[in-house]
Amino acid sequence: MTRRTLLLGAGAGTLVTAAGLAGPSAFAASPPADASGLPPIAPLPAGSLDRSLFSHPEQRLAPYLVTLAPMVNEIVDDGAERHGWMAGGWWRTPVEPFNARIQEHVRTLAWFATTERDWNPYHGDPALLARLDAAIRYYLSLQHEEGFWSEFEPTERSRAATAFALGYLSKTLEDLRRADRLPGTRDEISAALHRAMTWFLDPANEGVWQPGSIEFVNQPMAGLAGATLALRLDPDPGLATRLRERTADIVARGQSPAGYFYEPRGMDIAYNLNVTLSEIVEILDHTEAPELVGTVERFADWLGYNLVREPDGAGYIANTAGSARTPMYYLDDVTDEPQQRDLGSWFTPLVPAMAAFYPTDEDRAAQREAWAAETAPVPEQERGATNPRILVNIPYGERYPTCAAKAAAVAALPYLASDRFTELRRDPRGEDYLFVRRPGYYTMAHYGPNATPLVRSGLSLIWHPEAGTLIHGGHNSNEDCWATVLPGGGTDAAADLTVAYFDGDPADGVALDPEQVATADELGLTWRSPQGNVTGAAVLDDASITRRLDVVSEATEQVPLLLRRGDRLTWTGGPGRVEIGDTVTARGLRLRRGRVTLDVHWGDQLEATVSDLDRTYFADARGRAHVLRVAHPPTAVFRYRLS
Numbered sequence: 001m002t003r004r005t006l007l008l009g010a011g012a013g014t015l016v017t018a019a020g021l022a023g024p025s026a027f028a029a030s031p032p033a034d035a036s037g038l039p040p041i042a043p044l045p046a047g048s049l050d051r052s053l054f055s056h057p058e059q060r061l062a063p064y065l066v067t068l069a070p071m072v073n074e075i076v077d078d079g080a081e082r083h084g085w086m087a088g089g090w091w092r093t094p095v096e097p098f099n100a101r102i103q104e105h106v107r108t109l110a111w112f113a114t115t116e117r118d119w120n121p122y123h124g125d126p127a128l129l130a131r132l133d134a135a136i137r138y139y140l141s142l143q144h145e146e147g148f149w150s151e152f153e154p155t156e157r158s159r160a161a162t163a164f165a166l167g168y169l170s171k172t173l174e175d176l177r178r179a180d181r182l183p184g185t186r187d188e189i190s191a192a193l194h195r196a197m198t199w200f201l202d203p204a205n206e207g208v209w210q211p212g213s214i215e216f217v218n219q220p221m222a223g224l225a226g227a228t229l230a231l232r233l234d235p236d237p238g239l240a241t242r243l244r245e246r247t248a249d250i251v252a253r254g255q256s257p258a259g260y261f262y263e264p265r266g267m268d269i270a271y272n273l274n275v276t277l278s279e280i281v282e283i284l285d286h287t288e289a290p291e292l293v294g295t296v297e298r299f300a301d302w303l304g305y306n307l308v309r310e311p312d313g314a315g316y317i318a319n320t321a322g323s324a325r326t327p328m329y330y331l332d333d334v335t336d337e338p339q340q341r342d343l344g345s346w347f348t349p350l351v352p353a354m355a356a357f358y359p360t361d362e363d364r365a366a367q368r369e370a371w372a373a374e375t376a377p378v379p380e381q382e383r384g385a386t387n388p389r390i391l392v393n394i395p396y397g398e399r400y401p402t403c404a405a406k407a408a409a410v411a412a413l414p415y416l417a418s419d420r421f422t423e424l425r426r427d428p429r430g431e432d433y434l435f436v437r438r439p440g441y442y443t444m445a446h447y448g449p450n451a452t453p454l455v456r457s458g459l460s461l462i463w464h465p466e467a468g469t470l471i472h473g474g475h476n477s478n479e480d481c482w483a484t485v486l487p488g489g490g491t492d493a494a495a496d497l498t499v500a501y502f503d504g505d506p507a508d509g510v511a512l513d514p515e516q517v518a519t520a521d522e523l524g525l526t527w528r529s530p531q532g533n534v535t536g537a538a539v540l541d542d543a544s545i546t547r548r549l550d551v552v553s554e555a556t557e558q559v560p561l562l563l564r565r566g567d568r569l570t571w572t573g574g575p576g577r578v579e580i581g582d583t584v585t586a587r588g589l590r591l592r593r594g595r596v597t598l599d600v601h602w603g604d605q606l607e608a609t610v611s612d613l614d615r616t617y618f619a620d621a622r623g624r625a626h627v628l629r630v631a632h633p634p635t636a637v638f639r640y641r642l643s
Helices: 057-072 100-114 126-141 159-179 183-200 218-233 237-253 269-286 290-306 340-347 352-357 361-373 388-396 403-411 514-519
Strands: 014-016 022-024 307-309 315-318 330-332 421-426 432-438 441-447 458-464 468-472 483-485 498-503 510-512 523-528 534-540 544-551 555-564 568-572 583-593 596-617 623-632 635-642
Touching: 057 100, 057 126, 057 361, 057 388, 100 126, 100 159, 100 388, 126 159, 126 183, 159 183, 159 218, 159 388, 183 218, 183 237, 218 237, 218 269, 237 290, 269 290, 269 340, 269 388, 290 307, 290 340, 290 352, 290 421, 307 352, 315 468, 340 352, 340 388, 352 403, 421 514, 458 544, 458 596, 458 635, 468 583, 498 514, 510 514, 544 555, 555 583, 555 596, 555 635, 568 596
Parallel strands: none
Antiparallel strands: 014 022, 307 315, 315 330, 421 432, 432 441, 441 458, 458 468, 468 555, 483 555, 498 510, 498 523, 523 534, 534 544, 544 635, 555 623, 568 583, 583 596, 596 623, 596 635
16 A cells, blocks of 8 residues: 555545554544544634624635635545545646645644634634544645655646645644644654655755756745745754755755746746745745845845836836746735735845835735724635635734835835936846836837747837836737737747847947947847747837837737826827727827827838727726737838837
8 A cells, every 4th residue: 555545434534544554533522423424614604703803914814714614514525535635626726636736725724723713613623623634634645655746647746736735734733733633643744744855855856956947936945935844843954954955056046147036947926926935934934044035135126127116106017028927917006905925025124125016014904904894794715716825924924014115115116216227137048138217218128038938028018207107018928919910920029039239229330248238328129030030120219219120021010008097099190089999091109198198100101900908907907908000011110209
């Protein structure tokens, strides 16, 4: 028999172990299971939740409290092969019994079962403890002999499933020891954690520690965080040495010199903010690792170029086009709760620049006071929307910045602190991230090999200090990126674009080495698609960007506009007012926002249209994505001028 052997028999208290012996579960004061299964836990009576009893941080637990019974009572309790599986699709896909990640909510159950609060009727509940025990044992039964768990296939050596198991199971063990519950099961968790760390921390394990840059950094970082707690609970000098070595390794190879943590080997603002920073907090909560604080300082500097603050205070527009994994189009200045990313506020006293990207303490307190005064019932969580990480974050505390600290961090953002710079960040894989601030605008671009097919290269944004973002390129689509669109629908933005830099117009300027780019007053650049079907050149002066295109056929200039309420669009050299969806013949487009004008001028009479997209921006949907498309001959010039 192996650790892969699942639960058998009619009762929840029977487990076939690796040795083939049956032993009783250690339910603490729980009723025995019978052939019909485990007793359900009682649902929270409708309207019984008293919002005023929750402390501010623990308000995040209220939706989980009202959802606990529906989630827990769907744990399979038939005493057969899947006994203890957390069915129902509450967390993670695929919803398959071999997906160990589904079981991560054992820590949610453990917290409610072991933590006394005036508002928590499930503290010490025998039925909850019984179902928790079954769920833990099923989780442990999914571990392979070598120590790893699987996620997408039954025999997969999953880095992610193992990393997060280390975290959630070590926290579950900590809860159970604190409350002295389920002693036999605690011993099994401890043994499983040791096997998992032995596999995960092995430097020869290339499934976790690849040669070159380390990929999907949130996952190995999570494994290090879980191992940090597991070794505090059950010290092991040999594994502790391995942990220190792996931590040093992830500092050295897990972060691009450009400033981002690799996801998988490119940039991803959402994963870095939402997951990786949280795992670094956990490590630092248990151990001294100042080198990890240094990684956050470098990441905060990277965010300062890639999150662009809107002047009306709505929040930030994110560099979405360059993301190699997940899209993040915007970040509200004051986010709704709960937010997984908010644990990163823990760093604001250590890395003051991070204060720019979190709600202030005053804003969050006002939200929570309003929540406590609300009389409506707290709604249950939707299936698939629950997240055990929300509960995990609470014990680490909160360090939301003061209004003054946030204002200082915002003022120090590079494009607000200066109206002129050229910043080129490079990754050893050959990717270039270009950030250009001129008195009239701020823009950014990506060139070189795309880390994944999701990336869209080339220029991707135009921001004005008074008007905010006017152009914003999308992610993983050829229909909302700033690009040259070929007749078949393909774009140069989806390709690996070869780039060259010039001091002045590429037609007669001096070629620059990457190290010299920052010295150019008027920056020129050229790009070329791998097939040579699109060759482009651009000149970036103080108030405009000019794009010159040479294409092997007729093509379309595609411009992703971010429009706000009150914006005025008119055709120049055409019918005047823009009607969304109408095709017209015109020489240009004028976008007016307040006192600021963006003129897109193409000179000749060409067919053009503006379409709207479903995507909106910010919690109040004050912005909506639109796309300008202009059909043009093989050679064309487009000038984008701000005034």
